Amino acid sequence: MNTRVPLVTLLAFAAASLTAQSGLEDRLRALQARDHELQLARASLAAPIDSIKLAIIRRDLRSQALPALAAGDEVIEHPGHLLVYSEAHEQPKWTAHIATPDVITGNLARIDTFLMDTKVRTGTSTVEDYWFSGFDRGHLVPSADMRWNREALAATYLYSNISPQRPEFNRDSWSDLEDWVRRTVRYGGERVFVITGPVLRDGLPAMDNPGHKNEVSIPELFFKVLADLDGPERKMIGFVMRNGVNEYPTISYAVPVDSVERLTGLDLFPALDDTLEARLEAQRDPQAWYHPGDPFLGEVEPLPAPLPKGMFNTVQARHQIGRVATVCGTVVSTRRTQKANAVYLNFDRLHPAQDFYCTIWDSNGPNFHYDPEEALLRKRVCVTGKVTLYDDIPRISVNNENEILLWEEAVR
CATH class of the missing domain: 2.40.50.140 (Nucleic acid-binding proteins)
Incomplete structure (x- = not known):
C-alpha cells in the first residue's frame, strides 16, 4: 500500500490549519473589541450612577437625619454631606453624611488641599487660622468615607468641614473611631447615617497663632452619632471623646444618643416617630454594630474604673x-x-x-x-x-x- 500523502493534500491541510488559526485570532480580536466597548459603556455610566447615589444621600439626609434647626441655622449642601456652620466658633456646628458600602471600593487618593467654603455666606476659617497653630485640621466628615466620588471627596477638604483637633486626638482615637464606623458599614453591608460635630459653648478658648484671621474656638469634646435606619433591626449609638489623649478603646466612649443631645443641646433625628426615636436614642450597645468577618468581632470594653483596691x-x-x-x-x-x-x-x-x-x-x-x-x-x-x-x-x-x-x- 502506498502510504505517501500527496503534496497537494499536505498543502491543503496546512492551509486549512492556518485558516482555522486565523479564525480563532479574528474571534479573539472581536471579543476584545466588544469588551473594550463594554468598558467604555461602563465608564460612561459611572458619573450618572454616582450622581444619583449622591442625590439619594442628600434626599435621605434631609428627610430622615438632619438635626432640628435653631434660629439662624442655614443648611449648606455639598455633594455627599450637609452641614450647619457656626460663625461664632468658625467651624461646623454639625455635619451629616451617610457612610455607604461604597467605602469598600473607594480608592481615590487624598487631596490635602484645604479651601474656604464659598457657600457659607459669612465666610469660613482659612489656612492662616491653622498655620503654625499646633492643631490639626480635623475632618468631621471623614475624607475616607468619600473616596468613591471625586466631588464628594473634594468637599470634605473645605474649611466648613474642619475643626481644630489636637494631633494626639486626630491621628489616634478620632481616626480609630472613623475606622470603626467604616468597618461596621463594610461588614454589615448597610449604610449608616452619621452626625458629627464639636461640642460648642460660650467661653471656649480660641487659636491665637500669629497671622490668624478668625477666632476659631478650640472644642474640648467631639461627638459622633450613628443610626442604622435601613437594617432589619434599626439602631443608634453615640460617641463622645475628649480633644486630646483618649486611652481607652473606641467602644469605651460609646454613649446613648439622648446623652449627646443633652450635652450639645441638639435635637437629633427629629423626623423619626417619637416612640421609635426615644427607643433608639436610649440604646448603647456597641456589640450590635459588629458583624461576621470584622477582625475586631469579639472585643469587649475594659472593666470600668475604679476597680477594687489593688x-x-x-x-x-x-x-x-x-x-x-x-x-x-x-x-x-x-x-x-x-x-x-x-x-x-x-x-x-x-x-x-x-x-x-x-x-x-x-x-x-x-x-x-x-x-x-x-x-x-x-x-x-x-x-x-x-x-x-x-x-x-x-x-x-x-x-x-x-x-x-x-x-x-x-x-x-
Whole structure:
C-alpha cells in the first residue's frame, strides 16, 4: 500500500490549519473589541450612577437625619454631606453624611488641599487660622468615607468641614473611631447615617497663632452619632471623646444618643416617630454594630474604673509596668504557640490589638488542674504578677493557677 500523502493534500491541510488559526485570532480580536466597548459603556455610566447615589444621600439626609434647626441655622449642601456652620466658633456646628458600602471600593487618593467654603455666606476659617497653630485640621466628615466620588471627596477638604483637633486626638482615637464606623458599614453591608460635630459653648478658648484671621474656638469634646435606619433591626449609638489623649478603646466612649443631645443641646433625628426615636436614642450597645468577618468581632470594653483596691483594668495596666499588680479583664481569645512553648490569653481586645495579655509557659502547665486555653476563654478573670512590657504591650506571666482568679472570686 502506498502510504505517501500527496503534496497537494499536505498543502491543503496546512492551509486549512492556518485558516482555522486565523479564525480563532479574528474571534479573539472581536471579543476584545466588544469588551473594550463594554468598558467604555461602563465608564460612561459611572458619573450618572454616582450622581444619583449622591442625590439619594442628600434626599435621605434631609428627610430622615438632619438635626432640628435653631434660629439662624442655614443648611449648606455639598455633594455627599450637609452641614450647619457656626460663625461664632468658625467651624461646623454639625455635619451629616451617610457612610455607604461604597467605602469598600473607594480608592481615590487624598487631596490635602484645604479651601474656604464659598457657600457659607459669612465666610469660613482659612489656612492662616491653622498655620503654625499646633492643631490639626480635623475632618468631621471623614475624607475616607468619600473616596468613591471625586466631588464628594473634594468637599470634605473645605474649611466648613474642619475643626481644630489636637494631633494626639486626630491621628489616634478620632481616626480609630472613623475606622470603626467604616468597618461596621463594610461588614454589615448597610449604610449608616452619621452626625458629627464639636461640642460648642460660650467661653471656649480660641487659636491665637500669629497671622490668624478668625477666632476659631478650640472644642474640648467631639461627638459622633450613628443610626442604622435601613437594617432589619434599626439602631443608634453615640460617641463622645475628649480633644486630646483618649486611652481607652473606641467602644469605651460609646454613649446613648439622648446623652449627646443633652450635652450639645441638639435635637437629633427629629423626623423619626417619637416612640421609635426615644427607643433608639436610649440604646448603647456597641456589640450590635459588629458583624461576621470584622477582625475586631469579639472585643469587649475594659472593666470600668475604679476597680477594687489593688486591682487594675487592662488600660490601667500600662501604668503598672515594673510592679506586681492584679490586672482584670475578659479573655476574648487564646492561642498556643509551639515556637514560644506558651499559652497566651488576650484580654478585652483581640491579637494583635490587645492592650494586655497573660502568658502561661508550658513548663508551668503541670501547675494547673485545668486547661487555661479552653477553660478561661470568654471568662472575666484577674491575674496577679509583675507587669512587664513586650513589643510595647503590657503582660503578666503567671506560674500557677493560684495567680489566676475568676472575677467573681477576686471581688468577694
